[in-house]
Amino acid sequence: xxxxxxxxxxxxxxxxxxxxxxxxxxxxxxxxxxxxxxxxxxxxxxxxxxxxxxxxxxxxxxxxxxxxxxxxxxxxxxxxxxxxxxxxxxxxxxxxxxxxxx
Amino acid sequence: xxxxxxxxxxxxxxxxxxxxxxxxxxxxxxxxxxxxxxxxxxxxxxxxxxxxxxxxxxxxxxxxxxxxxxxxxxxxxxxxxxxxxxxxxxxxxxxxxxxxxxxxxxxxxxxxxxxxxxxxxxxxxxxxxxxxxxxxxxxxxxxxxxxxxxxxxxxxxxxxxxxxxxxxxxxxxxxxxxxxxxxxxxxxxxxxxxxxxxxxxxxxxxxxx
Amino acid sequence: xxxxxxxxxxxxxxxxxxxxxxxxxxxxxxxxxxxxxxxxxxxxxxxxxxxxxxxxxxxxxxxxxxxxxxxxxxxxxxxxxxxxxxxxxxxxxxxxxxxxxxxxxxxxxxxxxxxxxxxxxxxxxxxxxxxxxxxxxxxxxxxxxxxxxxxxxxxxxxxxxxxxxxxxxxxxxxxxxxxxxxxxxxxxxxxxxxxxxxxxxxxxxxxxxxxxxxxxxxxxxxxxxxxxxxxxxxxxxxxxxxxxxxxxxxxxxxxxxxxxxxxxxxxxxxxxxxxxxxxxxxxxxxxxxxxxxxxxxxxxxxxxxxxxxxxxxxxxxxxxxxxxxxxxxxxxxxxxxxxxxxxxxxxxxxxxxxxxxxxxxxxxxxxxxxxxxxxxxxxxxxxxxxxxxxxxxxxxxxxxxxxxxxxxxxxxxxxxxxxxxxxxxxxxxxxxxxxxxxxxxxxxxxxxxxxxxxxxxxxxxxxxxx
Numbered sequence: 001x002x003x004x005x006x007x008x009x010x011x012x013x014x015x016x017x018x019x020x021x022x023x024x025x026x027x028x029x030x031x032x033x034x035x036x037x038x039x040x041x042x043x044x045x046x047x048x049x050x051x052x053x054x055x056x057x058x059x060x061x062x063x064x065x066x067x068x069x070x071x072x073x074x075x076x077x078x079x080x081x082x083x084x085x086x087x088x089x090x091x092x093x094x095x096x097x098x099x100x101x102x
Numbered sequence: 103x104x105x106x107x108x109x110x111x112x113x114x115x116x117x118x119x120x121x122x123x124x125x126x127x128x129x130x131x132x133x134x135x136x137x138x139x140x141x142x143x144x145x146x147x148x149x150x151x152x153x154x155x156x157x158x159x160x161x162x163x164x165x166x167x168x169x170x171x172x173x174x175x176x177x178x179x180x181x182x183x184x185x186x187x188x189x190x191x192x193x194x195x196x197x198x199x200x201x202x203x204x205x206x207x208x209x210x211x212x213x214x215x216x217x218x219x220x221x222x223x224x225x226x227x228x229x230x231x232x233x234x235x236x237x238x239x240x241x242x243x244x245x246x247x248x249x250x251x252x253x254x255x256x257x258x259x260x261x262x263x264x265x266x267x268x269x270x271x272x273x274x275x276x277x278x279x280x281x282x283x284x285x286x287x288x289x290x291x292x293x294x295x296x297x298x299x300x301x302x303x304x305x306x307x308x309x310x311x
Numbered sequence: 312x313x314x315x316x317x318x319x320x321x322x323x324x325x326x327x328x329x330x331x332x333x334x335x336x337x338x339x340x341x342x343x344x345x346x347x348x349x350x351x352x353x354x355x356x357x358x359x360x361x362x363x364x365x366x367x368x369x370x371x372x373x374x375x376x377x378x379x380x381x382x383x384x385x386x387x388x389x390x391x392x393x394x395x396x397x398x399x400x401x402x403x404x405x406x407x408x409x410x411x412x413x414x415x416x417x418x419x420x421x422x423x424x425x426x427x428x429x430x431x432x433x434x435x436x437x438x439x440x441x442x443x444x445x446x447x448x449x450x451x452x453x454x455x456x457x458x459x460x461x462x463x464x465x466x467x468x469x470x471x472x473x474x475x476x477x478x479x480x481x482x483x484x485x486x487x488x489x490x491x492x493x494x495x496x497x498x499x500x501x502x503x504x505x506x507x508x509x510x511x512x513x514x515x516x517x518x519x520x521x522x523x524x525x526x527x528x529x530x531x532x533x534x535x536x537x538x539x540x541x542x543x544x545x546x547x548x549x550x551x552x553x554x555x556x557x558x559x560x561x562x563x564x565x566x567x568x569x570x571x572x573x574x575x576x577x578x579x580x581x582x583x584x585x586x587x588x589x590x591x592x593x594x595x596x597x598x599x600x601x602x603x604x605x606x607x608x609x610x611x612x613x614x615x616x617x618x619x620x621x622x623x624x625x626x627x628x629x630x631x632x633x634x635x636x637x638x639x640x641x642x643x644x645x646x647x648x649x650x651x652x653x654x655x656x657x658x659x660x661x662x663x664x665x666x667x668x669x670x671x672x673x674x675x676x677x678x679x680x681x682x683x684x685x686x687x688x689x690x691x692x693x694x695x696x697x698x699x700x701x702x703x704x705x706x707x708x709x710x711x712x713x714x715x716x717x718x719x720x721x722x723x724x725x726x727x728x729x730x731x732x733x734x735x736x737x738x739x740x741x742x743x744x745x746x747x748x749x750x751x752x753x754x755x756x757x758x759x760x761x762x763x764x765x766x767x768x769x770x771x772x773x774x775x776x777x
Contacts, residue, residue, distance in 0.1 A: 239697065
């Protein structure tokens with residue numbers, strides 16, 4: 001049964017930046033774009049590579065290992081070599097906290 | 103366990119550790135393996151002596167949560183050697199099977215023949231099967247082939263059985279049993295056959311139900 | 312290979328013109344300075360310069376691959392990445408290595424082409440004919456230009472797809488190419504257009520498009536068809552020891568693309584290529600890849616079948632002799648239902664050559680009812696040679712049908728006996744058997760290439776070449 005979990009405070013994530021959080025054994029990457037917050041898995045679907053070390057530009061996260069790109073809002077692949085979309089998570093703000101549904 | 107029969111030795115490998123088998127001049131050996139559950143098995147067969155011969159027969163049954171990793175090496179190091187490998191897997195539920203089979207023929211292993219065949223039947227909708235049949239050939243007077251087939255049961259086969267009142271589960275059982283039987287028929291040692299037959303039946307039953 | 316043409320800089324319809332600044336012709340090695348110079352020379356926009364610099368950084372960071380052949384002997388600092396010294400091509404006919412001259416004669420290359428191929432003449436006489444072909448294509452909306460022109464005049468067409476199939480960081484050599492690419496073909500075929508005549512860079516060979524670091528991008532819009540041919544059966548003398556090309560292809564819905572390559576670089580060249588095609592619904596991609604030359608080739612044409620009913624076919628031929636190592640193969644990924652693929656690889660090695668087939672066949676979950684068949688055969692002619700096969704078959708979808716077969720053998724004694732019994736010499740019998748062996752691939756080549764290919768293989772077999 002998916003539940004919302006508090007992860008960080010809203011002021012801990014600056015605009016146009018990303019931050020890795022951990023919920024149980026899920027590694028999740030949070031992004032803030034134009035004031036909105038999005039969340040995806042931290043592991044690339046192409047090879048065991050952590051996206052947190054990659055480039056984040058606009059809506060796209062680029063994997064540092066082989067250049068694969070994902071849309072952070074939909075999880076869709078924007079550039080090969082990954083072929084499987086990345087998992088996205090619902091987020092919400094409750095008070096001063098950011099919550100992710102897992 | 104080693105049993106002598108008709109100048110050909112049949113060896114059943116039923117321990118999970120890595121195995122290395124040497125075949126010397128003029129020897130003929132048959133190596134039988136059965137893999138299931140969670141296993142990471144390596145088998146290396148070295149044909150060291152001229153005119154040696156080996157047949158490797160392996161049956162793999164993957165049940166729910168099974169993760170099986172199997173790698174074999176058929177290494178021809180002398181002239182006039184023959185090796186023949188057959189690995190058949192029956193994969194159910196979400197089992198995963200990774201197989202790597204290397205045939206290596208050295209320069210001096212003239213007039214050698216090597217075969218590798220890997221057939222994988224996917225019964226379960228979430229199984230994962232990876233095959234890597236590798237060849238490294240440095241001798242030119244040889245014949246070396248390998249073949250891999252991976253897929254589901256043919257629709258026609260299932261339809262045929264269903265239309266005779268046989269349920270899908272029972273049909274799976276029948277097909278799987280026939281694959282096992284055809285493999286067992288190749289084993290030249292009846293004692294070994296009996297020993298693994300029981301285990302196979304047990305595992306198959308558990309996998310299908 | 313030199314990419315400048317000092318004789319008639321203004322006669323070409325595309326390409327850059329380098330007349331001045333020979334001062335950096337002798338600079339070897341790779342640095343930010345050189346990359347910026349390349350960009351400045353081509354009058355590129357800032358985003359391309361940034362792209363190149365980012366790629367340089369990634370190239371320097373990435374390690375060499377730990378598989379395949381031994382690349383540690385490549386001396387990256389001892390290579391010209393852009394403008395070469397003027398004497399890198401054979402300046403006169405007599406400077407050309409003897410075996411290359413002899414090969415031209417024996418495989419029947421026309422006189423005019425011989426001179427052009429050897430670099431003796433920088434211009435091909437039938438340029439006017441070529442220009443009219445380009446004009447007729449333009450009328451149908453087909454774009455066929457070099458990368459520099461593509462970015463200057465057709466950016467909105469190509470930029471969205473550029474580096475989307477093979478991003479900079481894909482591997483060390485795609486990063487290198489992304490930093491220093493120069494030359495290649497950028498092609499766009501509009502919806503529904505069928506280009507019946509095979510598109511070639513410039514008849515059979517164009518020095519500009521046979522550069523060290525070509526970058527090719529082909530976009531076939533819905534329902535279109537194009538056959539692109541690159542390379543040459545005749546051996547191309549190149550003083551450059553490293554060639555690293557990138558080819559990206561997008562096959563849109565219902566479109567079809569065939570890409571034929573005949574590679575015969577001289578035997579001092581390291582040829583490392585990344586080629587990949589993305590195929591949408593009902594699309595078809597065909598790679599026909601023949602590898603004859605180079606000291607080492609590592610090349611694995613790939614097809615990503617992302618739309619349902621998409622098809623991929625890869626035909627690969629490799630002939631290695633005399634310490635060459637041709638490490639070639641194919642990759643197909645089935646990512647949608649009802650997709651199908653075939654891979655046929657034929658390799659021959661003799662006289663100490665080594666051929667390796669390296670392949671990947673992947674069926675992702677959800678690619679139901681997909682089918683694939685792979686056949687890789689190798690002919691080992693003698694005990695000095697070596698043949699390897701390293702296929703990986705990865706299946707994550709139950710509802711699928713995969714078959715893979717490989718046969719490594721020498722020429723059958725019975726076959727030889729049969730043919731010699733009918734009056735053929737041993738040499739002719741061998742040639743006939745080898746021709747039959749490679750026939751499935753040669754028959755897919757455009758006719759003039761097929762003729763030359765057959766002659767060239769015969770020469771290789773008889774040890775008359777190299």
